[in-house]
Amino acid sequence: MGAACDTTTHGGYPMNSGTAEPAIGDFLGGIHSKGTGFRSLINRILTVLCVGLSLLTLVPLFSIIFLVVKNGWPLLSWQTFVELPPAAGMVGGGFANAVVGTLVMVGLGLAISAPVGILAAIYINEYAPNARLSHAVRLVAKLLTGIPSIICGVFAFAVIVSTTGTFSAYAGAVALSVLMLPTILLTAEQALLSVQSSFREASYGLGATKFQTITRIVLPDALPAIMTGVMLAVARAAGETAPLIFTALFSQFWAQSLNEPTASLSVLIFNFSTVPFPHQIAMAWTASLVLVAFVTVANVLAQWVFSKKY
Amino acid sequence: MASPNESTLQVGRRLPDLFRILCWIAGAGVVLVLGWIIVEIAQSAWPAISKFGLEFLSNSAWVPNRERFGVFPFIIGTISSSAIAMLFAFPLGLAIAIFLSEDFLPLPVRQTVRFVVEMLAAIPSVVYGLWGIFVVIPIVKTIGDWTTERFGTVPIFEGPTYGNSLLTASLVLALMILPTLTAISRNALAAVPPALREGAYALGATRWEAILGVILPTAAPGVVAATILALGRAMGETMAVAMLIGNSSRPSWSIFAPSGTLAGLLANQFGEASGLQVNSLMYAALILVVITLGVNLVGEWVLRVTRRRTEGIR
Amino acid sequence: MLAIAAVAMFSPVESLLAQQISGAGATFPAPLYQRWGVEYNKVNPAVQVNYQSVGSGAGVKNFMTGVVDFGASDAAMTDEEIGKVARGVVLIPATAGEIVFAYNLPGVKGLKLSREAMAGIYLGTVKKWNDPAIAKHNPDIKLPDMPVKVAYRSDGSGTTFVFTQHLAAISKQFDDEIGFDKSVTFPVGVGGKGNEGVTALVKQSPGTVGYVEYGYAVNNGLEMASLQNKAGNFVSPDLENGAATLANVQFPENLRVWPVDPEGATDYPIASFTWLLLYKKYDDAAKRDALKGFVNWALTDGQKFAPELGYIPLPAKVVEKAQAALATIQ
Numbered sequence: 042m043g044a045a046c047d048t049t050t051h052g053g054y055p056m057n058s059g060t061a062e063p064a065i066g067d068f069l070g071g072i073h074s075k076g077t078g079f080r081s082l083i084n085r086i087l088t089v090l091c092v093g094l095s096l097l098t099l100v101p102l103f104s105i106i107f108l109v110v111k112n113g114w115p116l117l118s119w120q121t122f123v124e125l126p127p128a129a130g131m132v133g134g135g136f137a138n139a140v141v142g143t144l145v146m147v148g149l150g151l152a153i154s155a156p157v158g159i160l161a162a163i164y165i166n167e168y169a170p171n172a173r174l175s176h177a178v179r180l181v182a183k184l185l186t187g188i189p190s191i192i193c194g195v196f197a198f199a200v201i202v203s204t205t206g207t208f209s210a211y212a213g214a215v216a217l218s219v220l221m222l223p224t225i226l227l228t229a230e231q232a233l234l235s236v237q238s239s240f241r242e243a244s245y246g247l248g249a250t251k252f253q254t255i256t257r258i259v260l261p262d263a264l265p266a267i268m269t270g271v272m273l274a275v276a277r278a279a280g281e282t283a284p285l286i287f288t289a290l291f292s293q294f295w296a297q298s299l300n301e302p303t304a305s306l307s308v309l310i311f312n313f314s315t316v317p318f319p320h321q322i323a324m325a326w327t328a329s330l331v332l333v334a335f336v337t338v339a340n341v342l343a344q345w346v347f348s349k350k351y
Numbered sequence: 352m353a354s355p356n357e358s359t360l361q362v363g364r365r366l367p368d369l370f371r372i373l374c375w376i377a378g379a380g381v382v383l384v385l386g387w388i389i390v391e392i393a394q395s396a397w398p399a400i401s402k403f404g405l406e407f408l409s410n411s412a413w414v415p416n417r418e419r420f421g422v423f424p425f426i427i428g429t430i431s432s433s434a435i436a437m438l439f440a441f442p443l444g445l446a447i448a449i450f451l452s453e454d455f456l457p458l459p460v461r462q463t464v465r466f467v468v469e470m471l472a473a474i475p476s477v478v479y480g481l482w483g484i485f486v487v488i489p490i491v492k493t494i495g496d497w498t499t500e501r502f503g504t505v506p507i508f509e510g511p512t513y514g515n516s517l518l519t520a521s522l523v524l525a526l527m528i529l530p531t532l533t534a535i536s537r538n539a540l541a542a543v544p545p546a547l548r549e550g551a552y553a554l555g556a557t558r559w560e561a562i563l564g565v566i567l568p569t570a571a572p573g574v575v576a577a578t579i580l581a582l583g584r585a586m587g588e589t590m591a592v593a594m595l596i597g598n599s600s601r602p603s604w605s606i607f608a609p610s611g612t613l614a615g616l617l618a619n620q621f622g623e624a625s626g627l628q629v630n631s632l633m634y635a636a637l638i639l640v641v642i643t644l645g646v647n648l649v650g651e652w653v654l655r656v657t658r659r660r661t662e663g664i665r
Numbered sequence: 666m667l668a669i670a671a672v673a674m675f676s677p678v679e680s681l682l683a684q685q686i687s688g689a690g691a692t693f694p695a696p697l698y699q700r701w702g703v704e705y706n707k708v709n710p711a712v713q714v715n716y717q718s719v720g721s722g723a724g725v726k727n728f729m730t731g732v733v734d735f736g737a738s739d740a741a742m743t744d745e746e747i748g749k750v751a752r753g754v755v756l757i758p759a760t761a762g763e764i765v766f767a768y769n770l771p772g773v774k775g776l777k778l779s780r781e782a783m784a785g786i787y788l789g790t791v792k793k794w795n796d797p798a799i800a801k802h803n804p805d806i807k808l809p810d811m812p813v814k815v816a817y818r819s820d821g822s823g824t825t826f827v828f829t830q831h832l833a834a835i836s837k838q839f840d841d842e843i844g845f846d847k848s849v850t851f852p853v854g855v856g857g858k859g860n861e862g863v864t865a866l867v868k869q870s871p872g873t874v875g876y877v878e879y880g881y882a883v884n885n886g887l888e889m890a891s892l893q894n895k896a897g898n899f900v901s902p903d904l905e906n907g908a909a910t911l912a913n914v915q916f917p918e919n920l921r922v923w924p925v926d927p928e929g930a931t932d933y934p935i936a937s938f939t940w941l942l943l944y945k946k947y948d949d950a951a952k953r954d955a956l957k958g959f960v961n962w963a964l965t966d967g968q969k970f971a972p973e974l975g976y977i978p979l980p981a982k983v984v985e986k987a988q989a990a991l992a993t994i995q
C-alpha cells in the first residue's frame with residue numbers, strides 16, 4: 042500500500058463524506074446520536090481496546106529496536122562501510138563487502154522473483170481465475186511460504202552449487218528468489234483482487250482490450266499494494282541466513298565475480314554473533330542496525346515514490 | 352516505407368498475446384519450482400522413508416548415533432508453537448490493521464505505528480533470537496516460576512520452568528509474523544469499497560458495528576490469506592526458534608518446558624549430519640511441507656465458506 | 666538497478682590478481698582459520714584464503730563433492746569417506762582445543778568433578794548439587810541443595826563428539842545408554858544451539874552446568890570445573906594442561922587420533938585436535954602451491970595466534986608430522 046494517507050482516503054474512513062461521524066482524531070470514536078447508550082458504550086470499549094492493543098504492541102517493538110540501536114551504534118562509522126570484516130581477536134574493520142554482497146544477491150533474487158511472481162499473479166487473477174493452473178498456482182504459492190528457508194538453500198545447493206562446482210552469488214540469489222516468490226505472488230494477487238471491479242468494467246466499457254485494461258488500469262491501481270509485498274519480500278530476504286549459508290557462503294574479501302563465495306550482512310551477523318569475541322559480536326549488532334536501516338529506508342523510498350506517482 | 356510500420360503494428364498486435372503467454376509461463380514456472388523442490392527433498396529422503404515408513408511420524412526417539420529416528424515430538428512442537436504464536440499475533444495484528452485503517456488517532460501517529468511494524472520485518476531472525484535470549488527468557492522465567500508454583504498441577508503449566516521453552520519461542524514467533532499479518536490484513540481492509548461503510552452508517556450502525564458487521568466480513572478472504580501466510584512463516588521459521596525453544600525431543604505438555612520444531616531440527620542438525628541422518632532430516636522437511644499443505648487446505652475451506660457468506664456484499 | 670551499480674564496484678582492481686583459495690567446514694576452529702586468512706594475506710598479498718564455518722559434516726560433504734579447495738573437520742574423515750575421494754586425502758591436524766564443564770553456582774569457585782560425577786550429571790543420576798558424588802571431592806565447598814540443570818548442544822557438533830567420546834570411555838553406563846556421536850540424545854536437560862547457546866543457558870540460570878569450548882567459557886567469565894583424569898588427579902582447564910595432553914599423543918600414519926582418555930599425570934582429560942582436509946592431488950599447480958604455502962605458514966608462524974583466541978598451539982612434534990604429510994601433496 043502507499044503512504045498511510047493513501048489508505049484513509051482510498052478505503053478507510055471517508056474523510057470528506059458529510060455523515061454524522063465524529064471529527065477526525067476523536068479518540069473515543071465519538072458518541073452517536075443514532076446509537077443507544079449501550080451501543081455507544083460498546084463502541085467506545087472496542088475503540089479503546091483496539092487502540093490499546095495497537096499501542097501495547099509497540100512496547101516489544103521498541104524494545105528490539107532499542108536493543109539493536111544500543112548495541113549497534115558504538116561501532117557505526119564511515120569505516121564500517123569501506124573496510125573488510127575483522128578476523129577474530131582483531132579490532133577495527135567493517136563489512137563493506139557484506140553490504141555490497143547483500144545488495145547484489147537481493148537485487149538479483151528480486152530480478153528473478155518479482156517478474157515471475159507478479160506475472161503469475163496477473164495470470165491467476167486477470168486471465169484465468171478459475172483455470173486449473175490458477176488453482177494450482179495459488180495453492181503452490183501458499184505451500185512455498187511453508188518451505189523452511191534452509192530448504193531453499195539446500196535446493197539451490199543441489200541445483201546450482203553442485204553443478205557449477207563452486208559457491209556463488211548466483212546460487213545465493215536463486216535461493217533468495219525462491220524465498221521471495223510466494224510473498225510477492227500472494228500479495229500481488231491480493232493487490233489485484235482489491236482493484237475494484239468497476240474500474241475494469243469502465244475500461245471495457247470504453248472499448249479497451251484486456252491487455253490495455255491490465256497494463257493501464259489494473260496494474261497502476263494495484264502497484265502500491267504490490268510494492269508492499271515486494272518490500273516485505275526484500276526485508277525478509279535481506280535478513281535471512283539459512284538460504285545463503287549453503288549457497289553464497291561468505292567471504293572475508295572482496296568478491297571478484299558473481300561466481301565465487303560472496304559475503305552478505307545476514308551471514309556476517311550469524312557468524313559473528315556466535316563467536317566468543319566481543320569485537321566481532323559488537324560488529325554483528327552494527328551490521329543488524331545497518332540491515333534494519335537499509336530495509337527501512339528502501340521501504341520508505343519505495344512508498345514515497347509510489348504515493349507521489351499514483 | 353510501409354514495412355517497418357507494418358512490423359511494429361504486428362508486434363503491437365502480438366504484444367497482448369505475448370504478455371498472456373508470459374504470464375502463463377510464470378504461473379507454470381511457480382508450480383514447477385515447488386514440484387522440483389519436493390522431488391529433490393523426496394529423493395534425498397527416500398532411504399529414510401523406505402526404512403521407517405509411517406512409524407517415523409509416531410516415533411518419539413531421535414537418536415542419531417543409534418540410527419533411530421522419529422519426529423513425533425517435533426511435529427507437536429511445530430504445530431503448538433505456531434498455534435500459540437498465532438493466538439497472540441492474530442488479535443494484535445487485526446487490532447493494528449483496524450487501527451491503521453481507521454482514524455482513532457491522528458495520521459502522524461498511525462504512520463509511526465505502521466513504520467515501526469514494518470521495521471520489524473527487516474530485523475534478521477538471528478537478532479530476534481538474541482533479543483529473545485536477553486529480554487524474553489528472563490520474563491518468561493519469572494512468569495513461569497510464579498505460574499508453576501500456583502497452577503503446577505495443570506499439565507500445561509507444569510514445572511520446572513526453563514527459560515528456553517515453548518512459550519518463549521511462541522512469543523517471539525508472534526512478533527516475527529506480526530508484520531506479515533498486519534500488512535496484508537490492512538490492505539484487505541483498505542480495499543473494502545467505501546460505499547459499504549457509508550451504507551452501514553446510513554442504516555444507523557455505529558463505527559464498530561460497521562467494522563464488525565460489514566468491513567471485516569468483506570475483508571475476510573484477505574485476512575485469512577494473511578493468517579495462512581503468517582502461519583506458514585511461523586512453521587518454517589528456523590534460526591530464532593532454534594535459539595529459543597530449547598530443542599528438546601522429550602515430549603511435554605507444559606508451555607514452560609523445552610520443546611522442538613521440525614525447522615529447528617533441520618537448522619540444528621543439517622550441518623553436521625551424515626548418512627541416514629541426512630535422509631531422516633529430509634523426511635522431516637517433507638513432513639513440514641505436508642503440514643503446511645494441510646493448513647492451507649483448511650484455510651482454503653474457511654475461505655470458501657466465508658466467501659459464500661459474503662458473496663452478496665462484494 | 667542497484668544490483669548493476671553494485672556489480673560495477675564489486676571488483677576493486679588490486680584484488681583481481683590474487684590467488685583465491687576457499688575452504689569450508691568445522692565451526693569450532695573457524696575464528697582461528699579466518700584470522701589466519703587475514704594475517705596471511707598481509708604477509709603474502711597474492712593469496713586470499715577464505716574459510717567459512719558450515720559445520721564439520723557439511724565441510725566433509727563439500728570437500729567430497731569438490732566445491733571447496735580444502736575442508737575442515739573436528740572428526741577428521743572416516744576411512745569410508747576417504748575412500749570416496751578419487752583425488753586422495755591428506756589429513757593435517759591444524760590446531761586443538763579443550764572442552765570444559767562450565768557451571769553457574771553463585772559463590773562456588775574451584776569445583777572439582779570426579780569421573781563418576783561427570784558421567785552422572787549427563788546420565789541424569791546426579792540430580793542435586795550436594796549429591797555425594799560431587800560433595801565427596803569438594804570438602805571445602807558448601808554445595809547448595811539445588812537441582813542440577815543440565816545444558817547440552819542441540820546442534821550436531823564436533824564438541825559433542827569429543828565430549829561424549831570421553832564420557833563413554835570413562836563410564837560403561839554412559840556408553841551403553843547414550844553412546845557417542847556428533848549429536849546424541851541426553852536423558853536430561855535443555856539444548857542450546859551452538860557453543861554460544863550453551864554459554865547463554867549456563868550464564869542465565871543458576872544451578873546450570875554445560876560443556877563448551879574453552880574460549881567461550883573464558884571470554885564469558887564462566888566458572889570452569891577441574892576434572893579428574895585417568896591418573897586420578899584433578900586438572901584445571903588451562904592451555905598448558907591441554908598442551909600436555911596433546912604432547913603425549915602417539916600419531917598413527919594418517920594422523921587421525923583422539924586422546925580419548927589421556928594417561929599423563931597433568932593431562933587435561935577432554936582435549937582434541939581439529940583437522941584440515943586437503944586433496945592429495947591438485948590439478949591447478951598455482952593453487953596447490955599457494956595452499957601449501959598457506960598451510961605451512963599456519964603450522965608454524967600461524968600457531969602464535971592460537972592462545973589469544975583460546976586454542977592450544979600444536980606441540981613441535983605434531984607440527985613436524987603435519988609438515989611431512991603436507992609435503993606429500995602433489
